[in-house]
Amino acid sequence: MVWLCGRQVHFAFEGSPMRELLEHLQQRSLLLSEGDLRRMVQALSRERDIWQAAGACERPFPHFVALLETLRDMRYLRVEGNTLEFTPEGLAALEHWGIALSPPVGGLCPSCSVGPAPLPELQTKFSQIAQARPSAALEFEQGFLTAESVIRRVAWLDRCGDLVQKEIVLLGDDDLLSVALALTGRPTQIVVFEIDQRLVDFLNDQARHNGWPLKAYQHDLRQPLPEKFLEKFDVFVTDPLETVEGFLLFVEQGLSALKPGAGQAGYFGLTKIEASPEKWRLFEQRLLGQYDLFISDIVRDFGVYENWPYLGETASQQSAFFSENPDRPWYRSTFFRIETLKEFQPPRCRSLGEEVDIYYDQDSIIKPRR
Amino acid sequence: MVWLCGRQVHFAFEGSPMRELLEHLQQRSLLLSEGDLRRMVQALSRERDIWQAAGACERPFPHFVALLETLRDMRYLRVEGNTLEFTPEGLAALEHWGIALSPPVGGLCPSCSVGPAPLPELQTKFSQIAQARPSAALEFEQGFLTAESVIRRVAWLDRCGDLVQKEIVLLGDDDLLSVALALTGRPTQIVVFEIDQRLVDFLNDQARHNGWPLKAYQHDLRQPLPEKFLEKFDVFVTDPLETVEGFLLFVEQGLSALKPGAGQAGYFGLTKIEASPEKWRLFEQRLLGQYDLFISDIVRDFGVYENWPYLGETASQQSAFFSENPDRPWYRSTFFRIETLKEFQPPRCRSLGEEVDIYYDQDSIIKPRR
Numbered sequence: 164m165v166w167l168c169g170r171q172v173h174f175a176f177e178g179s180p181m182r183e184l185l186e187h188l189q190q191r192s193l194l195l196s197e198g199d200l201r202r203m204v205q206a207l208s209r210e211r212d213i214w215q216a217a218g219a220c221e222r223p224f225p226h227f228v229a230l231l232e233t234l235r236d237m238r239y240l241r242v243e244g245n246t247l248e249f250t251p252e253g254l255a256a257l258e259h260w261g262i263a264l265s266p267p268v269g270g271l272c273p274s275c276s277v278g279p280a281p282l283p284e285l286q287t288k289f290s291q292i293a294q295a296r297p298s299a300a301l302e303f304e305q306g307f308l309t310a311e312s313v314i315r316r317v318a319w320l321d322r323c324g325d326l327v328q329k330e331i332v333l334l335g336d337d338d339l340l341s342v343a344l345a346l347t348g349r350p351t352q353i354v355v356f357e358i359d360q361r362l363v364d365f366l367n368d369q370a371r372h373n374g375w376p377l378k379a380y381q382h383d384l385r386q387p388l389p390e391k392f393l394e395k396f397d398v399f400v401t402d403p404l405e406t407v408e409g410f411l412l413f414v415e416q417g418l419s420a421l422k423p424g425a426g427q428a429g430y431f432g433l434t435k436i437e438a439s440p441e442k443w444r445l446f447e448q449r450l451l452g453q454y455d456l457f458i459s460d461i462v463r464d465f466g467v468y469e470n471w472p473y474l475g476e477t478a479s480q481q482s483a484f485f486s487e488n489p490d491r492p493w494y495r496s497t498f499f500r501i502e503t504l505k506e507f508q509p510p511r512c513r514s515l516g517e518e519v520d521i522y523y524d525q526d527s528i529i530k531p532r533r
Numbered sequence: 534m535v536w537l538c539g540r541q542v543h544f545a546f547e548g549s550p551m552r553e554l555l556e557h558l559q560q561r562s563l564l565l566s567e568g569d570l571r572r573m574v575q576a577l578s579r580e581r582d583i584w585q586a587a588g589a590c591e592r593p594f595p596h597f598v599a600l601l602e603t604l605r606d607m608r609y610l611r612v613e614g615n616t617l618e619f620t621p622e623g624l625a626a627l628e629h630w631g632i633a634l635s636p637p638v639g640g641l642c643p644s645c646s647v648g649p650a651p652l653p654e655l656q657t658k659f660s661q662i663a664q665a666r667p668s669a670a671l672e673f674e675q676g677f678l679t680a681e682s683v684i685r686r687v688a689w690l691d692r693c694g695d696l697v698q699k700e701i702v703l704l705g706d707d708d709l710l711s712v713a714l715a716l717t718g719r720p721t722q723i724v725v726f727e728i729d730q731r732l733v734d735f736l737n738d739q740a741r742h743n744g745w746p747l748k749a750y751q752h753d754l755r756q757p758l759p760e761k762f763l764e765k766f767d768v769f770v771t772d773p774l775e776t777v778e779g780f781l782l783f784v785e786q787g788l789s790a791l792k793p794g795a796g797q798a799g800y801f802g803l804t805k806i807e808a809s810p811e812k813w814r815l816f817e818q819r820l821l822g823q824y825d826l827f828i829s830d831i832v833r834d835f836g837v838y839e840n841w842p843y844l845g846e847t848a849s850q851q852s853a854f855f856s857e858n859p860d861r862p863w864y865r866s867t868f869f870r871i872e873t874l875k876e877f878q879p880p881r882c883r884s885l886g887e888e889v890d891i892y893y894d895q896d897s898i899i900k901p902r903r
Contacts, residue, residue: 224851277685
């Protein structure tokens with residue numbers, strides 16, 4: 164890790180596969196962290212047009228210029244007109260850095276240019292596997308995303324540079340996102356922590372059968388993640404409970420699993436149906452106030468949920484208006500993405516006892532009956 | 534305004550057209566602010582299906598249930614099966630509250646369900662008018678959105694409930710967003726503050742010619758908005774400069790124009806090309822730390838810019854790599870939306886002297902030459 168303020172610079176590159184590049188940039192008086200650099204190079208590796216790469220690299224233009232010139236000086240990159248090309252030496256360097264020259268899994272939506280283009284083949288494969296899933300259990304507040312929404316999440320991770328050659332951890336996975344991620348063949352490793360033994364068995368069976376780099380563990384998130392999984396991942400994804408305690412518990416466990424420093428990403432769903440705007444503010448303030456990270460994406464109605472079997476019963480307890488079941492999906496969540504900055508340090512989470520009610524508060528649809 | 538904590542409740546409804554409804558809800562021990570209530574009723578007025586309305590109302594389910602039952606008790610609303618219908622008394626109340634029963638300007642993208650569906654007719658009309666626009670001026674750091682991006686913003690405001698019968702203020706408008714907003718016929722009032730007299734004249738000519746409720750004023754945003762425009766608007770939109778001083782100046786002037794209390798919205802574009810992730814964090818922290826609001830949307834690559842005439846000259850000063858002009862748009866910005874909460878108080882902005890450099894910093898593409 165390199166700090167812009169000048170501390171800890173000279174020995175910070177040790178052990179980094181990008182050390183040589185970082186030192187070259189330092190000679191140009193540009194102190195970038197490895198995480199920032201990695202993201203810029205990743206974008207470069209996906210764009211052949213120099214201007215499009217400048218637009219896609221998500222870092223300031225002057226840094227992009229310095230990176231280009233440095234890669235050229237190192238003979239890793241050629242530019243002709245507006246066209247970028249890595250040299251054979253450059254390609255070897257990309258491999259050494261763990262950055263694959265692979266095309267994106269999907270593209271931008273051809274109709275609106277805002278969302279990711281649908282991936283019908285992936286969705287079909289996913290749906291076939293998901294047919295055999297265990298049903299949603301009230302005991303764990305389960306309710307799962309439509310197949311379309313699961314695939315949309317995969318496409319979004321890819322668009323944000325968080326899929327290819329990444330180590331991804333999922334905290335809870337009744338949506339079977341891990342299956343869809345594995346089907347792309349892009350992540351290096353996928354680890355799932357899930358409280359429901361039925362799901363754990365289902366995922367491990369699938370992984371074994373298909374030879375995926377996926378492993379699921381039975382785990383109650385009121386306990387911290389096992390030591391050996393802390394500070395190890397590039398990306399986490401979770402759908403937190405939406406009580407204040409529940410939200411913080413899930414998201415901070417996710418943060419605890421990320422590598423320190425810049426460029427790691429966390430994703431979580433959040434609804435307005437069970438979390439008031441005041442809670443949104445609290446969550447946003449907490450994340451920005453406690454951790455060196457920023458919120459990069461908040462995409463509304465990104466996740467749509469299949470209607471779950473125990474919905475009618477619980478909603479009609481609140482009002483007779485809701486005695487007829489919905490005829491199509493209606494429950495939806497916003498998808499958040501956060502990205503870590505240079506001085507990010509993963510938190511160490513405490514254990515929450517079983518007596519803490521993380522499931523229900525005044526915004527919940529379902530009222531406690533345990 | 535009503536505060537959930539119980540202060541200032543009994544006299545707070547006075548002068549509010551929604552007073553009766555607020556009092557009914559209070560009898561059910563539910564203290565909602567008028568802004569929250571307005572947003573829920575707005576969503577209700579757009580959905581015929583009770584479950585879809587619950588999903589779209591952006592407030593917790595228990596509040597939605599209480600609202601429905603109250604409207605039913607007041608004989609404003611009927612529910613049959615899953616179908617909602619306002620009674621004639623209910624329709625009169627909606628009119629009294631300033632909530633129109635009008636269909637949305639557009640729908641959800643039929644392909645990806647994430648972005649807004651394109652609006653080709655509106656875009657064609659807009660492009661015809663925009664043909665006669667003044668060209669981008671380096672003096673004011675101008676560079677404008679593609680027509681497609683402008684229309685996308687209109688559709689997004691509509692989707693977020695910030696178009697119909699709203700009073701909207703734009704701080705800077707070289708994109709001509711005001712024209713596209715006016716073409717929908719939905720906002721009650723559109724006010725533009727713009728430093729470039731050529732644009733001000735263009736907009737006022739168009740408004741006069743077309744009979745739009747649009748008025749543009751020549752104004753340097755280093756000065757606070759004129760007193761009579763403070764605390765008057767439902768919505769602001771701006772594309773701030775991306776230096777720290779420039780960003781805060783534009784966005785806080787926008788906030789100063791919003792009505793106090795919950796439910797007002799602000800939109801702004803922010804790039805990663807000229808603002809580092811560290812700056813994003815600073816901006817987000819500042820907004821959440823200083824004001825009672827939350828960030829509801831951050832949509833990447835939402836705004837794409839036409840290439841501007843002085844780009845080649847300035848970029849090639851940074852590197853010979855950029856001596857050929859781009860052959861298609863590449864410069865992009867993320868679109869943010871914030872929404873105010875109950876205790877939101879618009880700030881009073883100070884004047885910035887001309888000596889403060891709000892235009893350039895180390896992340897800028899263009900280097901100062903003044």
